[in-house]
Amino acid sequence: MTLDWQQIASACVALLAVGYFAGYTIGKRVTFIATALRASQPHTRRTIPMTKSESTVQHPIQPMYTDEKGVRRFKSNKIVCFLLAEGGFDMNKLATLPFSDEDRCQFAQLLGYSRGGFAELPYVSDKEWKRVEEVYP
Numbered sequence: 001m002t003l004d005w006q007q008i009a010s011a012c013v014a015l016l017a018v019g020y021f022a023g024y025t026i027g028k029r030v031t032f033i034a035t036a037l038r039a040s041q042p043h044t045r046r047t048i049p050m051t052k053s054e055s056t057v058q059h060p061i062q063p064m065y066t067d068e069k070g071v072r073r074f075k076s077n078k079i080v081c082f083l084l085a086e087g088g089f090d091m092n093k094l095a096t097l098p099f100s101d102e103d104r105c106q107f108a109q110l111l112g113y114s115r116g117g118f119a120e121l122p123y124v125s126d127k128e129w130k131r132v133e134e135v136y137p
Contacts, residue, residue: 059102061135062109072136076112084111101125 062074084090099107101123108118115136119129 058131059106061132062106064115064136072115074109074112074115074118077110080107080110081112102128 062077064072064074067073084094094107104123105118105121105128108121108124113121115132118124118132
């Protein structure tokens, strides 16, 4: 099933209009919609395969700091941020590509997500969140 932009826009407006997302931030609303759209397309459910040895190793938890507003956040990687800003891909495009949840979690950390924002991402599993809490209580 392929959706055109008019169908996507209509679905988003309908979801927002019925108050489905009451109390959620705009980022969280967009993430929910993008996840639902990605899941609705069978060809995007697959992930880019890892080698057997890669699948046994977890990504590290990125360093965390407290910013000037008192928000705990992951230390961003300036190269990753530059590639996102200048590389021809945006977050919406990346949401449609077949990356694993583990890779998406690592990417969010490398972008410098706040601790709370990271916890709200739909691809952050309870197991992954527990790992973060163990390192940064």
